[in-house]
Amino acid sequence: MKEIYLDNNATTKVDDQVFEEMRPYFCEFYGNPSSMHFFGGQVQKKVDEARNRVASLLGALPEEIIFTSCGTESDNAAIRSALEVSPERRHIITTRVEHPAVLTLCRNLSKRGYRVTEIAVDGEGRLDVDELRSVIDEDTAIVSIMYANNETGVIFPVEEVGKIVKEKGALFHTDAVQAVGKIPMDMKNSTIDMLALSGHKLHAPKGIGALYLRKGVPFRPFMVGGHQERSRRAGTENSASIIALGKACELAGQFLDDENNRVMAMRDRLEKEILAIVPKVRVNGGLAERLPNTLSVAFEFVEGEAILLLLNEKGICASSGSACTSGSLEPSHVLRAMGVPFTCAHGSIRFSLSRFNTEDEINMVIRELPPVIHRLREMSPFGREVLVSN
Amino acid sequence: MWDYTDKVREHFLNPRNVGEIKDADAIGEVGSLACGDALKLYLKLDESKERIVDAKFQTFGCASAIASSSALTEMIKGKTLDEALNITNHEIAEFLGGLPEEKMHCSVMGQEALDVAIAKYRGTAVPSHGHDHEHMEMEGEIVCKCFGITDQFLKKVIASNELHTAEQVTHFTKAGGGCGGCIPKINELIAEVMGEQPKEEHKRPAKLTNLRKMQLIQDVLEKEVRPLLWADGGDLELIDIAGSLVQIAFRKACAGCVSSGHTAKFVEQKLREYVAEDIRVEEVEG
Incomplete structure (x- = not known):
């Protein structure tokens, strides 16, 4: 069976081109970039090129890019550094809908001994900026707010x-793991001090990430040891x-228009068709500005894991925001923070597209999904009245 | 991805006995939309009103909830009510070739719906939990407020499945899986049912040099005491240690708090527990 990958x-x-780019650097050009000999030096040149490519996608300077092992490491490095450089400030601000990489750390x-404020979102998943204004103060060391939400795509x-954040002299970090490569960004004209990105979300392999660190922003490394990454990330x-x-970022830049036109149009069509065919459905964050590839849709009276398995x-x-898929017993913290009614929080499904998806695949989902929902609703003791109209 | 057995998958993809029985003799309903799973079980009895001739279900829930419901209806058909009541959640799981431990609550839900249906039919007290069925008489006190689960129900599940940890109780009943506020109470119930004492004994060192004692006092204050005070916006500072006398000053919300005397007692108790029996704590200005 050929997979239709919407996760x-x-x-x-x-990306095949990404894999081809990295392939020689295992068995052939395996030198250590820090070595003095030509054999390591040629790898150093490619690492430099990669740094330029990542910087270019972000509109940043090459020296503002620190390579890490993943998005989670970048988030941890950013937040811990901010606390170390201003030890007298004891307040952290984040949001209720952050990825666990940030939320678990803050908790x-x-x-x-740190005071942590988690900013709320409204029913569409939009940030309560007024709350941020009212809670930020001179004690705030770091504000860590995601660029776009992984579950709903809300930007x-x-x-x-x-x-x-600048008005209060605090540092601003953003977890942009879901946003980089999907929407344009330009650090030259930005108020962001630090930004986390992850390779495997943009067609690079797992186990690689980067932290953008604005030039001039003080930094204390999380990993210490060797002098790599200008002593900002040892190892x-x-x-x-x-x-x-680097290659994945270069390609992401080239495909940015495609992402925001063709991919977005497929997402929009999927959304529209589901809403038209299936009764008692809502789009989580549907009224908010969203990433072009993400659709979180809640089906009332059915449970997400059952939908996913069918x-x-x-x-x-x-994937699903339901409790049962993760082994936890409550629906996702994001949907709960948004106050998604419990009648449908358990039945939320996330479709997330990429440039590799095709119109045919979307047609297939539009064909296969409604019978799945209908079948589970027939089994469910709730919402029986919906079946009559369906 | 869950490691479901082929039997679970098969019963999920092709569930037996889905639907309702219009003239059912007994109906048992457990769970709710808010809980994330729910089961409505219909039973049809023979003329003697003792034997189950037909069983159907409607289930809202994950794959294992649907498979457990399907298994349950297959297992009880042809059984007398008393025979059916003897079915344990463990047997439902076994019928399916096992369930992941995190999903055991699905098998418990099946057994529970059966208990409720039969109890309602016989007019006896319902040995169950649930917030949706307000007309039911519930036995026991609510322990888990998030999922509306009573102590009687928990005790029964703990005993029949021989559960030893609060985490297991959550996997089997959901209790404790929401806010987690009832976990201490669940531990008490485990101790009561399984006859185990919750392990809370800390080894106090038999002999301490003065230096080691001072280090240990500082350690306990840092790791066991201050984080608890921080949680309420308070703090304390260690001022001096003279033999067994520990002098502390309260900071932030604890400073000037009316119950700081109580807090000092708490600090003393902790230090006695971890360091030495003769520790005295004194609050000083500083």
């Missing part, structure tokens, strides 16, 4: 946030993956 916010296919820090007004460079990330039978790969 690109979880991870993405490594742990709150047990270590936060990061530049507006950045301005508010021998993962050269093959760094080279892959779609799985057809080769369709998506």
Whole structure:
């Protein structure tokens, strides 16, 4: 069975061109970029090229890019550094809908004497910027607010946030793991101090990430040891993956228009058709500005894991905000923060597209999904009245 | 992805006995939309009103909830009510070739719906939990407020499945899986049912040099005491240690708090627990 992969916010296919770019750096050009000999030096040149490519996608300077092992490491490095450089400030601001990479860290820090404020979102998943204005103060060391939400795709007004943060002299970090490569960004004209990105969300392999660190922003490394990455991230460079990330960023820049036109049009069509065919459905964050590739849709009276497994039978790969898939017992913290009614929070499914999806695949989902929902609703003791109209 | 057995998959993809029985003799309903799973079980009895001749279900829930419901209806058809009541959740899981432990609550839900249906039919007290069926008489006190689960129900599941940890109880009943506020109470119930004492004994060192004692006092204050005060916006500072006398000053919300005397007692208790029996704590200005 050929898979129809609509779970690109979880991870993405490594682009063939990316793989070809990294392939020689395992068995052939395996030198250590830090070595004095030509054999390591040639790898260093490719690592430099990769740094330029990543910087170029972000509109940043090459020296503002620090390679890390993943998005989570970048987030941890940014937040921990901000706290170390301003030890007198004991307040952290984040949001209720952050990825666990940020939220778990902040909650742990709150047990270590830091005051943590989690900003709320409205029913469409939009950030309450007024709340940020009212809670930020001279004690705030770091504000960490995601660029776009992984579950709903809702985009936060990061530049507006950045301005508010600057007024209080705090640092602003954004987890942009879901946004980089999907929407344009330009660090030259930005209020962002630090930004986390992850390779495997943009068709590079897993195990590589980067932290953008604005020139002039003080930094204390999270990983110490060797002098790599200008002593800002010790550990021998993962050269093959760094080279892959560089290529992936170059391609992402080239495909940015495609993402925001063709991919978005497929997402919009999928959304429209589902709403037209299936009754009692809502789009989570549907009224907010969203990433072009993400659709989170809630089906009332049915449970997400059951939907996913029936779609799985057809080769369709998506994910769910439901409790049962993760083994936890409550629906995702994002949907709960948005106040998605419990009648449908358990039945939320996320479709996340990429440039590798085709119109045929979307047609297939539009054909296969409604019968799956109908079948589960027939089994459900709730919402029986919907079946009559269906 | 869950590691479901082929039997679970098969019963999920082709569930037996889905639907309702219009003239059912007994109906058992458990769970709710808010809980994330729910089961409505219909039973049809023979003329003697003792034997189950037909069983159907409607289920809202994940694959294992649907498979458990399907398994349950297959298992009880042809059984007398008393025989059916003897079916344990473990047997439902076994029928399916096992369930992941995190999903055991699905098998418990099946057994529970059966208990409720039969109890309602016989007019006896319902040995269950649930917030949706307000007309039911519930036995016991609510322990888990998030999922509306009673102590009686928990005790029964703990005993029949021989559960030893609060995490297991959550996997089997969902209790404790929401806010987690009832986990201490769940531990008490486990201790009561399984006859185990919750392990709370800390080894105090038999002999301490003065230096080691001072280090240990500082350690306990840092790791066991201050994080708890931080949680309420308070703090304390260690001022001095003279033999067994520990002098502390309260900071932030604790400073000037009316119950700081109580807090000092708490600090003393912690230090006695971890360091030495004769520790005294004194609050000083500083």
